[in-house]
Every structure is written in structure tokens, then in C-alpha cells.
Amino acid sequence: MEIKSTLKKGILILLIFTLIVSTPSTLAFGQEESSIQQQEEIDLQQELESLGNLLKLIKANYAYEVTEKQLIEGAMKGLFYNLDDYSNYYTEEEFKELNETVSGDFGGIGLYVTEKNGNITVLTPIKDTPAFKAGIKPEDIMVSVDDIDIRGISLKKATDLMRGEPGTKVKIGIVRRGESKPLYFNIVRELIQLNPVEYEILKDNIGYIKITEFNNHTLENVLIALGEFDRNKIDKVIFDVRNNPGGSLREVIDVLRFLVPRGPIVHVKYSDGQIKTYFSYNDDVNFKLAVLTNKGSASASEIFAGAIQDTGVGTIIGTTTYGKGTVQSIIPLANGGGVKLTVAEYFTAKENPVDKVGIQPDVVVENTTKEDLQLKKAIEVLSKSATEL
Numbered sequence: 218m219e220i221k222s223t224l225k226k227g228i229l230i231l232l233i234f235t236l237i238v239s240t241p242s243t244l245a246f247g248q249e250e251s252s253i254q255q256q257e258e259i260d261l262q263q264e265l266e267s268l269g270n271l272l273k274l275i276k277a278n279y280a281y282e283v284t285e286k287q288l289i290e291g292a293m294k295g296l297f298y299n300l301d302d303y304s305n306y307y308t309e310e311e312f313k314e315l316n317e318t319v320s321g322d323f324g325g326i327g328l329y330v331t332e333k334n335g336n337i338t339v340l341t342p343i344k345d346t347p348a349f350k351a352g353i354k355p356e357d358i359m360v361s362v363d364d365i366d367i368r369g370i371s372l373k374k375a376t377d378l379m380r381g382e383p384g385t386k387v388k389i390g391i392v393r394r395g396e397s398k399p400l401y402f403n404i405v406r407e408l409i410q411l412n413p414v415e416y417e418i419l420k421d422n423i424g425y426i427k428i429t430e431f432n433n434h435t436l437e438n439v440l441i442a443l444g445e446f447d448r449n450k451i452d453k454v455i456f457d458v459r460n461n462p463g464g465s466l467r468e469v470i471d472v473l474r475f476l477v478p479r480g481p482i483v484h485v486k487y488s489d490g491q492i493k494t495y496f497s498y499n500d501d502v503n504f505k506l507a508v509l510t511n512k513g514s515a516s517a518s519e520i521f522a523g524a525i526q527d528t529g530v531g532t533i534i535g536t537t538t539y540g541k542g543t544v545q546s547i548i549p550l551a552n553g554g555g556v557k558l559t560v561a562e563y564f565t566a567k568e569n570p571v572d573k574v575g576i577q578p579d580v581v582v583e584n585t586t587k588e589d590l591q592l593k594k595a596i597e598v599l600s601k602s603a604t605e606l
Contacts, residue, residue, distance in 0.1 A: 268292060290554075301559050303545050309553035316555075319464065319547065321411040321432030325380040326387065326404050328353065330372065337367055337375045339391070346409060351402045353391065360399055361390030383408045413464075414438035416445070421600045424454040424504075425592075431464030431517040436471045443475065447503070453599040455592070456521070457509045459535065463516025466544060470495045473521060477528040478502050481566040483520050485544055488560060497528075506531030507595040510578055515539035522576045523565035532598050533578040535591045542572030 272288050294306045307315055317323040327346020330337055337359040342349040360368055362378040379387060389402045413429040424446040428435060446454060466485075473482050474497045482495045508522050508531055519538045525531040544561040562572055580598065582591045 293554075301543065303541070303543060303557065304559045305557050307555045307557065312549070312553070312555035315547065315557065319432065321413065321430075321434050323380055323409055323411075324383045324385075324406050325409045326351075326389070326406055327409050328379070330359065330376065332372045335369065337370075337372060343409065343411075347404045347407050348389075348402075351389075351404050353389070353402060354393065357391040357393050359389065359391050361388075363388050364390075381406050410434055412438050414442060416442035418446070418449065418451065419455070419596060421596065422449070422451055422453070423596055423599050424451045425457065426454060427457040428461055428518075428521075430461055431468040431472070431521075433465065433468065435464070435468045439472050440475070443504075452503060453505045453507075455507045455509065455595045455599065456525075456531075457592070458514050458518040458521055459509050459511040459591070460513035461515070461518040462513070463518055463541065466517060466520070469517040469520050473497060473524045474499055476502070476504065476506065477524050477530055477566075480528065482524045483566065484564045484568060485561045486564065502530055504530070505599060507599050508533050509591050509595055510535040510538050510576060511584075511591075512536060512539055514576075515541040516543075519571050519576050520563060520565075523569070523571060526576065526579065527566035527569070532580060532595075533576060534580045534582055534595050534598065535578050536581065536583055537577055538571075538575040540571060540573045540575035542570060542574070 272285075272292070275288060276283065276285065290306075290308055297304050297306055326348040327343040328348045329340040329343065331340050332338070339353060339355055339357040339359065341355045342353050359375065360366065362375065365378060367375045367378065379389070381387060383406050385406050387404055387406060389404060390399050391402070392399050411432060411434065413432050413435050415427045415429075417425050419425050424442070426439060426442050428439070443454075446452075470482055477497045477499065479498055479500055480496065482497050485493045485495070487493070506525055508525050510518070510522050510533055514522065514535075515538065519541065522533050522538060526533050542563055543559045544563055545557045546560045548556045548558065550556065562570075564570055565576075580594060582594045584590050
């Protein structure tokens with residue numbers, strides 16, 4: 218396989234967004250447009266030839282071993298060099314990890330782990346997952362996966378070893394306090410669905426919901442929490458989206474449709490100038506809300522906070538959000554890899570920009586002590602009577 222033809226295939230895979238709409242008003246205009254297109258094609262062919270020659274030069278003279286595939290993947294990544302920070306090319310392995318992160322679904326055993334004192338340490342098993350059922354406990358120190366010693370390796374490498382196709386087996390070795398010898402567990406992997414929602418009932422009969430990300434399971438778990446609050450006659454709820462990096466546009470809109478009144482939620486402006494507005498159709502808003510934000514609240518979290526603020530159903534408390542006001546599309550490619558490409562910018566219900574600006578809180582509170590002053594303020598705000606608000 219020649220480098221030039223392979224490179225051309227790789228780059229052409231990425232040109233999936235090219236759309237030429239031709240509606241010539243005169244013959245002269247049509248000829249001029251055709252001429253420009255022909256010149257652009259010639260220029261592209263010349264650039265591809267130059268790039269192909271550069272790859273040949275590297276392969277022939279580079280001091281170390283490098284494969285044609287590695288060079289082509291590097292060239293494809295290079296196409297995104299001058300784009301924004303959120304547009305990237307992903308290899309097949311990287312693209313699989315990206316999809317798992319976005320969806321919240323992966324094949325594994327169901328553990329939250331961290332690196333502690335140089336050891337891979339269990340924070341907690343996820344309830345009802347294979348690890349939970351097998352009896353792995355918080356503070357267990359992981360020492361092996363399938364008889365591979367994982368002491369001293371990175372957290373990512375350790376988690377990669379634990380993950381795999383649902384239905385496959387994995388042998389986990391751990392050291393537990395009080396046990397003289399390592400314990401071993403033979404576990405069958407399952408499809409793990411990460412629940413990004415935690416909730417509880419606070420004092421003064423106020424509901425609290427923390428959303429760590431907007432993955433494919435956010436809506437279903439928010440509705441479980443709201444249902445519990447409704448059964449307990451709770452109509453005041455704090456949503457905590459601090460350090461929530463964002464996630465699915467669809468998911469955050471679906472959640473907001475249960476919280477904000479009929480009208481616009483967010484406006485999304487695409488590269489061709491078209492604007493798509495997403496609406497709520499809710500005529501029965503039941504909750505008084507407070508939303509906790511900080512610098513780590515980004516993207517979908519900012520859509521969430523902006524919609525609550527603009528529709529007047531809640532108070533934003535904390536610090537200014539990150540300021541990521543763009544939308545990315547995730548596109549699989551024929552080679553198994555994929556692309557994440559910025560395709561639009563979004564604006565709040567009142568058409569305020571978010572990108573590089575963020576959402577300004579209604580009540581600015583910084584957590585300067587160990588006490589959660591932002592949460593304390595949210596409880597104070599919601600505890601007031603309707604007339605005081």
C-alpha cells in the first residue's frame with residue numbers, strides 16, 4: 218500500500234462536512250464558481266502530494282522505527298492543530314474510550330478506584346455490580362489483574378486491564394487490612410452504567426441533587442430523585458453542578474424540560490448561520506430551585522444554569538462558570554477512529570453568550586473554608602418564604 222494513496226483515503230475520510238450548494242443566478246457566475254472549485258481541487262492534490270513526499274522522507278531517514286499507520290494518524294491529528302481545543306481526531310482505541318466516557322457505559326466490574334500512596338486503592342464498589350457482589354470493599358489495595366502485577370503502574374493502565382467485553386472473566390487480586398495473604402476474586406464483567414446523580418433530603422425539607430456529568434443516564438436518575446421529593450412533598454430543590462464538565466446536549470435539555478416553564482431553553486447557532494432553538498413545553502413547574510456553580514461547571518452544566526437563571530425558576534449561587542459555549546459532534550470514521558468537531562455555539566434562553574464568558578451567579582459565594590458556604594447559602598435562600606424571595 219503506497220503512502221500517498223493511504224494518506225489520501227485518510228484525509229478524505231475527514232472531509233465529511235464539506236457541502237457545496239450551487240444556485241448560480243447567471244451562467245458567468247456558475248462558470249466562475251466552477252473554476253474556483255477546480256482550482257481548489259488542484260491545490261488540494263498538490264498539498265496531498267507534498268504531504269505524501271514528506272511522509273516518504275521521514276520514513277526513509279528517521280533514526281527510529283515508525284510505521285506508516287503512525288505517520289498517517291499523526292498527519293490526521295495535525296489537521297486539527299489550528300482548530301479550537303475541543304476539536305480532535307481520535308485513533309480507534311481513543312475513540313472507544315471517548316464513547317465510553319460520553320455514554321457512561323462500559324464493560325467492567327464496577328469499581329471506583331484511586332491512586333493512594335503509590336497503590337491502586339478501591340474507593341468504593343458500585344452497588345449491584347460484579348465487584349460489589351464479589352465482596353470487594355473500600356480501602357482494598359489492588360495488586361494484580363489476571364495475574365499481572367499492577368503495583369507501581371499508572372491508574373489508567375490498571376483500569377484498562379480491568380475493563381473488557383461484558384461476559385468475559387477477569388481475576389482480581391487485592392490486599393485487605395487484617396488479612397495475612399492476598400485475596401483473589403474471579404469476576405465476570407458486565408455492562409456498567411454509570412449513575413451521575415446523587416440525591417438526599419436536607420434540613421428544612423429541601424431536596425439536594427448532585428449531577429457529576431450529563432451522560433446517557435442523567436435524566437432517568439434525576440427523575441427518580443424528583444419522584445422521591447414529590448412523594449415527600451418537597452418543592453424546594455438544590456441542584457449541584459459544581460465541577461460538572463458537561464456532556465450530552467440532548468440529556469441536559471431533556472432534564473430542563475421538567476424544570477423550566479414553556480419557552481426557549483437554549484439557542485444553538487451552527488456554522489452555516491442557522492439557529493436551532495430547543496423549547497420546554499412544561500405548563501406545570503413544581504419546584505423552586507437553587508443551582509450551585511463554580512469554575513469547573515462547563516458546557517452542558519452552563520446550559521443548565523443559564524436556563525434556570527433566564528427563566529427565573531431558580532437562583533444561581535457560587536462563582537462564575539467555565540465559559541465553554543460551544544457544541545461538538547462526535548463522528549465515527551471508516552477506519553475505526555473518530556472525530557470530535559466543534560459545529561456550533563450556543564446562547565442562553567435570553568440569547569446571552571456563554572463562550573469565554575460563563576454564567577455569572579445571582580449570588581456570589583466562594584468556598585474559602587472547609588465549610589461548604591455555597592451549599593449553606595442555597596439552603597438559606599430556599600428556606601425563605603415566597604414573599605421574601
